[in-house]
Amino acid sequence: MVKTAARKKVASPSFSLERLSRKELSALARAGGGSLYYRSADGKFVLFQGDSIRILEEIKRRGIQPNLVFADPPYHLSNGGISCQSGKMVSVDKGKWDTSNGPEEDHEFVLRWLGASLSVLEENGAIWISGTHHIIFSVGFALQKLGAKILNTVVWEKLAPPPHLACRYYTHSHEFVLWARKTEKSKHVFHYAFEKEQNGGKQQKDVWPPRNGVGDEQSFPNHWRIGAPKKAEKILGKHPTQKPIELLDRIIRCSTNPGDLVLDPFCGSGTTGIAAVPNGCNFIGIDLDEQFLKLTKSRYAALMENMKDSLY
Numbered sequence: 001m002v003k004t005a006a007r008k009k010v011a012s013p014s015f016s017l018e019r020l021s022r023k024e025l026s027a028l029a030r031a032g033g034g035s036l037y038y039r040s041a042d043g044k045f046v047l048f049q050g051d052s053i054r055i056l057e058e059i060k061r062r063g064i065q066p067n068l069v070f071a072d073p074p075y076h077l078s079n080g081g082i083s084c085q086s087g088k089m090v091s092v093d094k095g096k097w098d099t100s101n102g103p104e105e106d107h108e109f110v111l112r113w114l115g116a117s118l119s120v121l122e123e124n125g126a127i128w129i130s131g132t133h134h135i136i137f138s139v140g141f142a143l144q145k146l147g148a149k150i151l152n153t154v155v156w157e158k159l160a161p162p163p164h165l166a167c168r169y170y171t172h173s174h175e176f177v178l179w180a181r182k183t184e185k186s187k188h189v190f191h192y193a194f195e196k197e198q199n200g201g202k203q204q205k206d207v208w209p210p211r212n213g214v215g216d217e218q219s220f221p222n223h224w225r226i227g228a229p230k231k232a233e234k235i236l237g238k239h240p241t242q243k244p245i246e247l248l249d250r251i252i253r254c255s256t257n258p259g260d261l262v263l264d265p266f267c268g269s270g271t272t273g274i275a276a277v278p279n280g281c282n283f284i285g286i287d288l289d290e291q292f293l294k295l296t297k298s299r300y301a302a303l304m305e306n307m308k309d310s311l312y
């Protein structure tokens with residue numbers, strides 16, 4: 001799994017999350033119209049239930065400054081369409097949170113959550129955002145409007161994309177993952193030497209092909225190949241748009257230092273937190289839905305149990 005030893009222990013000006021008491025976190029959540037769903041016993045893993053834009057405003061007010069934000073926002077895909085799963089026609093509707101209100105309102109929403117996310121980041125902080133063509137161009141434009149500097153538009157190629165039922169255009173087989181730093185001048189973290197070493201001494205590319213994907217074995221060593229979440233990752237329950245741990249592990253490993261604070265404003269099943277903890281990072285997750293936070297909490301408990309087991 002993760003080679004944390006290879007990530008340099010650089011002193012980041014990270015906020016000490018564990019110093020915030022349950023009472024203080026609850027007050028923060030209440031002021032943002034939500035609630036504190038969970039705080040781990042060591043205070044390093046915190047979940048808020050509520051609207052991320054309002055809770056981020058309170059996080060900012062209290063001077064909590066994450067080093068990294070990962071956002072897997074609504075792609076606004078759930079509008080009565082169909083897709084294909086295991087050879088069967090299925091609805092693409094993921095839930096009310098994923099419906100579109102038209103391009104203007106959807107873009108307005110992007111500007112609001114992205115603005116709130118960038119505003120909490122520490123000065124040298126960075127953000128990663130996943131998305132398909134449905135939102136990624138809006139996100140890219142918003143990043144520029146909000147003064148962030150786009151570093152890469154990573155292409156994550158998918159292992160087994162669903163076939164296109166109407167046969168009127170190409171199969172959608174990738175997602176973009178945009179990487180940006182807070183401002184033009186921020187000094188973002190990137191473990192370049194480690195990444196290069198992992199790639200047999202060659203610079204890593206911004207195209208992340210899947211395991212068993214097309215391409216030559218030599219030029220795409222294993223850790224670049226990222227398929228859909230494995231069965232084991234869904235054993236405690238499923239989220240309709242769950243991301244693979246491997247994708248988040250890669251993102252966190254290359255752009256944080258141990259001890260950093262990672263925040264996910266669209267936590268879902270908590271994949272970001274589950275990848276952050278083994279990389280030595282603290283975590284704040286926010287989601288509207290209690291069921292998803294419950295799943296995150298179960299995954300965190302299972303992770304801690306496994307990590308404890310691996311000590312013996």
Ligand SMILES: C[S@@+](CC[C@H](N)C(=O)[O-])C[C@H]1O[C@@H](n2cnc3c(N)ncnc32)[C@H](O)[C@@H]1O
Pocket residue numbers: 050051052053072073074075097239241242243244265266267268269270271272286287288289292
């Ligand atoms: C694309 S999913 C994230 C999935 C996650 N990356 C995972 O691996 O499980 C987006 C999540 O954002 C949540 N959400 C949507 N709008 C929100 C808002 N305004 N504030 C907080 N959470 C929101 C949804 O409930 C959903 O779980």
